[in-house]
Amino acid sequence: LSSCRRKLNASRELEPVELPNCHLIKGIESGAEDIDILPNGLAFISCGLKYPGLKSFAPDKPGEILLMDLNDENPRAVELRISRGFDIASFNPHGISTYIDKDDSVYLFVVNHPVFKTTVEVFKFVEDDNSLVHLKTIRHDLLPRVNDIVAVGPDNFYATNDHYFSDPILIYLELFLGLTWSNVVYYSPTEVKEVASGFYSANGINISPDKKHVYIADLMAHNIHLMEKHANWSLTPVKVLELDTLIDNLSVDPYTGDVWGGCHPNGMKLFLYDPENVPGSEVLRIQNIHSANPTVTQVYAENGSVLQGSSVAAVHSGKLLIGTIFHRALYYTSSVL
Numbered sequence: 001l002s003s004c005r006r007k008l009n010a011s012r013e014l015e016p017v018e019l020p021n022c023h024l025i026k027g028i029e030s031g032a033e034d035i036d037i038l039p040n041g042l043a044f045i046s047c048g049l050k051y052p053g054l055k056s057f058a059p060d061k062p063g064e065i066l067l068m069d070l071n072d073e074n075p076r077a078v079e080l081r082i083s084r085g086f087d088i089a090s091f092n093p094h095g096i097s098t099y100i101d102k103d104d105s106v107y108l109f110v111v112n113h114p115v116f117k118t119t120v121e122v123f124k125f126v127e128d129d130n131s132l133v134h135l136k137t138i139r140h141d142l143l144p145r146v147n148d149i150v151a152v153g154p155d156n157f158y159a160t161n162d163h164y165f166s167d168p169i170l171i172y173l174e175l176f177l178g179l180t181w182s183n184v185v186y187y188s189p190t191e192v193k194e195v196a197s198g199f200y201s202a203n204g205i206n207i208s209p210d211k212k213h214v215y216i217a218d219l220m221a222h223n224i225h226l227m228e229k230h231a232n233w234s235l236t237p238v239k240v241l242e243l244d245t246l247i248d249n250l251s252v253d254p255y256t257g258d259v260w261g262g263c264h265p266n267g268m269k270l271f272l273y274d275p276e277n278v279p280g281s282e283v284l285r286i287q288n289i290h291s292a293n294p295t296v297t298q299v300y301a302e303n304g305s306v307l308q309g310s311s312v313a314a315v316h317s318g319k320l321l322i323g324t325i326f327h328r329a330l331y332y333t334s335s336v337l
Contacts, residue, residue: 016301017298017300019299019332020334021332023333025068025075025076025328025329025330028045028077029058029327030048030057030061031047031048031049031057031328032046032312032323032325032329033046033047033049033093033094034094034095034311034312035251035312035314035321036108036314037314037315037321038100040071041071042068042070043068043069043314043316044065045323046063047066049092049113051113053271054325057326062088062089062090062091063092064079064080065079065080065082065093065096065132066078066080067080068331070319070321078130080130081129082123082131085134091112093111093112094110094146095148095204098151099153109122109123111148111149111159118145119137119138119139120143120149120159120187122134122137122155140192142185143185143192145161145165146159146162147161147202147204148160149205150205150206152207152211152233155188156189158184158185158186159184159185160182160183160203161182161183161185162182164179164183180197182201183197183199183202184199184216186233193233195234196237199218200218201219201221202218202219203219203247203248204219207229208257209254211229213227213229213238215259217261218247222245223240223241223242223247224240224241224261225237225239225240226240238290241286241294243263243296245265245282245284246264246265246267256287257289257290259285259286260283260320261283261313262282262310262312263282263310264309265281265301278304279309279326280302281306281307281324282301282310283300283320307324307328307330308328309324309326310322319331319333320332
């Protein structure tokens with residue numbers, strides 16, 4: 001078996017880490033896969049992902065985008081209304097990213113898998129009535145299997161393809177053989193190109209606060225790739241940070257530059273869901289990622305009784321949101337952050 005497969009099957013016990021002031025956000029029962037937070041504290045959450053190989057708790061319900069205001073004393077998640085003309089029935093949101101334009105317009109980019117295909121949907125957020133106006137649907141041959149996205153303009157973004165193949169049988173073969181054919185693509189209306197390759201499964205992606213570097217999580221390889229971004233949008237490798245966990249989505253604290261990741265300590269439990277032996281969760285905080293010796297801190301660890309499969313951890317003003325692909329999102333606030 002490949003080293004990738006050996007890692008996928010590896011299991012390790014977690015030391016439970018208690019978080020003070022935890023609050024379960026009710027009403028999110030179909031999974032919170034990705035989170036992006038605006039500077040003003042408004043958090044967008046993609047919910048209801050149906051992904052081949054993963055259990056769905058609402059297989060007949062369309063996905064949705066929720067909004068939370070982290071400035072509220074007791075924040076709650078509300079569903080954003082989507083403008084007419086968009087096919088809500090097949091909405092299957094995955095990774096998301098926001099972009100604030102020069103005129104303060106807020107655009108939300110959503111990876112969508114209608115009927116298990118891949119599109120990128122671009123919306124404009126209307127705060128006054130908590131709605132999303134659908135602007136365009138993007139399809140491209142170089143975007144066959146998009147997982148996550150980071151917007152770098154009102155029309156352009158970087159996206160990860162988590163597999164080379166789209167057919168489920170070929171995906172299993174890809175994993176079994178340990179093929180490193182996953183990649184990252186840059187998209188704009190005038191140019192679409194591969195900018196990074198050689199990943200087992202390129203997953204979460206994000207950008208540094210100064211917009212000079214891009215971070216890419218390789219889920220199956222248990223690492224994060226740090227890339228330098230150039231004026232022509234190409235990326236060049238800087239270094240790789242090895243981690244002993246399957247790291248999913250990445251969030252970046254805009255003030256400190258800390259990189260946060262929702263992680264899956266046991267891949268087999270993730271893909272072979274057993275309600276009697278549920279997947280564990282882990283949240284990592286990476287400080288000084290550009291230094292020779294970054295500090296990696298396990299902020300949260302759970303064998304699976306509360307958080308099942310943490311897919312993302314996002315921070316705003318000392319408040320931490322943990323999204324899980326199974327059932328729930330957890331809200332946490334503490335001055336220790």
